[in-house]
Amino acid sequence: ALHAWFDFHLKGMDVETGPAVEAFLNGDEAVALNKVLDPESEEWGREVYVADAWRHPGADRVGIWPDATTGELLVGERPTESGSASFSNGANALLAHAANGKVTFTSDPLTEDTVFVGLPRMALDVSLTTGQITHLVATLYRVDAEGDRQPMNYCAIQPQLRFGVHDVAPVVPGERMRTYPTCFTMAHQVPAGQSLVLEISTRSPHHASFGGTDGRITVFTGPHATRSLLPEVPDAILHDDVPLRAS
Incomplete structure (x- = not known):
């Protein structure tokens, strides 16, 4: 399709140049970024999503809400209670799901194959114990039944x-x-049975990570707090x- 685009315009x-939007999706297996694969391996994925135009930022969005009271990532529903989770680069975090240097929330396995294409939006409610420069990064993963996970998106501020x-x-x-972190554009499919993890x-x-090692970061959750x-x-x-030509 890219060659056809150059042939047509240049x-x-x-x-035929094909659809205006072509998104090449991942395979079913969750493959770590540092895993070297044969380019012909099916783990890379071969399926393509196409559209006549880029999707409107407000179209067909599904909300995900972290819940610090349980460590869960709720898909399509809000937490009923407010909570918070803290982490530090230099001390053990307070909650079982808040490992040193990060806090993690995990969803139930998805019940059907799901495709995400477009630009996510995020609101992140936080406090810091230091006024130094700090990079806050939210990473969304998909995780399979074996625990292998693959990053789907990053939002940062x-x-x-x-x-x-x-x-x-x-x-x-x-x-x-x-805060409203800036997110990458995403094109990803999540097979049924895999979970979403927000870290x-x-x-x-x-x-890169900036700031002192004794700084503590608190993430606030609740029905009107952190969400994506x-x-x-x-x-x-x-x-x-x-599909370059109609069949």
């Missing part, structure tokens, strides 16, 4: 820039803040290859 050839990159706002230690920390493969909206594609039709 060479002026009368060829530097809280001093919570009002915009041109408006540096000091962080008041201990004060609860509503909040100060680092990812794309983000994922761009679900209802009843997605997938193809084995890009």
Whole structure:
């Protein structure tokens, strides 16, 4: 399809360029980023989602809410109680599901195959015990029955820039803040039986960790607190290859 696009626009050839949107999806297996695979392996995935136009940011979003009172990640429903979970880079976290340097929330296994294509949105309610520069990173994984997990998306923010990159706002230690991390665009399928895991920390493969080792970060959860909206594609039709021409 990409070659056809160049032929059409640059060479002026009368060829079909295929759909306006083509999203190449992952395979069924959850494969770690550092695992070396044969490019021909089915674990890479071969299925393609196509559309006539990019999906509107507000279309068909499913909400996910972390619940600090249980350690669960609720899909399509809000927590009934408010709670919080804290973590530190230098001390053991307080809750069983809050490991040193991160806090993790896990959903029940999904009951049907689900496709996500588009730009997620996130609201993250947090407080910091330090006013130093800190990178907050929310990583969304899919996890299979064997416990293997694969990252689906990253959202990140530097809280001093919570009002915009041109408006540096000091962080008041201990004060609860509503932040809106910037997320990557995602194109992913999650087979039925796999779970979603939301991990909040100060680092990812794309983000370095800043700040002192004694800083503590608290994530607030509840019916109107931290949440993400994922761009679900209802009843997605997938193809084995890009359909350049109508059959």
